[in-house]
Amino acid sequence: MKYLRLVFNDHFVLVLIILFGALLYGYSQVLKSLTVSWWLVPLVALALSLVGQLGGLASLAEPADATFLLPQTQAYSRYLFKARRYSLWLPATILVLATLAAWPLIGVVHHTDWTQLVTLGVAVLVFKDLELWLRLLRLYRQPQIAGWGRLALWGGEWVAIMLGLWWHPAITMALALAVNLLFRWHLTTWFTPAKLDWLGMIAQEDHRMSRIYRFYNLFTDVPGLSSGVSRRRWLDPLAKLVRRRPERLWDFLYVRGFLRRTEWSGLTLRLALIGAVVEALASQWWLAAILAAVVVYLIGFQLLPFYLVYDEIVFSQLYPNQDRLPAFRRLVARVLGGVSVALAAGALVANWVTALVVLGVAGGVSLAFCVWYLPWRLAPKQA
Known part of the structure; x- marks a missing residue:
């Protein structure tokens, strides 16, 4: 809960609301033009079965447990049973939402009432309950049963959901x-309580928590975890576009830092790709223009803290300070320009007129951001 307050900040919630509205509008338009086809039922069943694989077993085990709780290995199984039930809540919520989202799509195949929807939802929850049992069994040195069992369960769930969608969800429930x-x-x-793999369980829980904290680290600094700096030789041609001249020291530093630091380049790349996909799904030119403006502004806003990233390095104080803001502004202009082109390329899927509108709006917002908003926000920090 501490990190979720930082993840779902005002700007991120705003873009989620806009994206959710755009997806709902696009979904409704697809449903109006969709006709019954042979591939529709297998596709919906595949989507629901894949959603059922989300969510792992949260044991919350720590390295010290392998030493201090080792004498309680037999009794520890009761705790893991409770942890399995606890781990079911989040995937159950996702499965309920996925089933509700698939209801209009299922209605294209045949008429369904709320009882059939509830039956299908409960059936996929029963499959998820069994999948978590298999994950728990893997901790007790049964990798073959757990591994092949999960694969067989996924295939069986897919077939069961297809049968339920073709005839009646009661078939899925019975299976x-x-x-x-x-x-x-x-x-x-x-199940043998004495065969608990303590080290494997701790390593699995550590891997699970690392994935969560890496996601949080995209929005805020997580203690003990950093995105790090990676050498990317394949991006050297982009860095070489900035000439090594005394008056361009800050340009060279900011470009190199942006390409190497994953929290900035990775965030920009992900948001640009998401924006391009959303632009491809937007069917109205005005909606595509609004989305382009929001995406460009959010990416530019997320880049503002990068201006101060070298303040703690004492050698950067030797660089001429009057060149710092113009260099950073040129970097942001290049990045937002590339984002604008990516958004226009995504909008080109709809039609070329929408792509031109998106390119014009995104370019205009990028220009306004770099010329007026960025100096105004960073002027106090520069002083």
């Missing part, structure tokens, strides 16, 4: 309950 009960019947044979 899910049968497989779940059969697994629980054999669970006592496979």
Whole structure:
């Protein structure tokens, strides 16, 4: 909860609302023009079965547990049973939302009422419950059963959902309950509390938490975790575009830093790709123009802290300070210019007129951002 307050800040919530509205509008337009085809049911079933694979087992184990809780290995299984139930809440919420989102698409195939929707939702939750049992079984030195079992479960879930969508979701429910009960019947044979792999469980939990903290690190600094600096030789041609001249010291430093530091270049690349995909889905030119303006502004706003990234390096104080703001402004102009081209390329999927409008709006916002907004925001910091 501490980090979520920083992730869902005002700007990110604003862009999520706009993206959510654009996706809903595009989804409604697709449903109006969609006709019944043979591939529709397998596609919906595949999407629901893949969503069912999201969410891992959160054991919350720490390295010290392998030493201090080792004598309690037998009793620790009761805690892991509770951890498995706790781990079900988040994927269950995602599965419910995914089932609700698929309801209008299922209605294209055949008429469904709310009872069939509830039956399908409960069936995919039963499959997810079994998938978490397999993840738990892997911690007790049963990798073959857990590994091949998850693969077989995914294939079986896909087939069961297809059968339910073709005839009735009660078929999916019956198959899910049968497989779940059969697994629980054999669970006592496979489950041996004394065989808990403490080191494997701790490594798995550490990997899970690292993924979460790396995501948080895109929005704020996480103690003990940093995105790091990576040498990317394949980007050297871009860095060489800035000449090594005394009056361009800050240009060279900012360009190199932007290309090497993953928290800035990676964030820009991801937002640009997401924006290009959304532009490709936007069917109205005015909606595409608004989205382009929002994406360009958000990327430029996220780059502003990069201006101060070298303040703690004492040798940067030897650089001429009067060249710093113009150099940073040139960097932001180049980045936003590239983002504008990427957004226009995404809008080109719709038509060339929309692409020209997006390019003009994104370029205008980039120009206004670099000429007026950026100096105004950074002037106090420069002083």
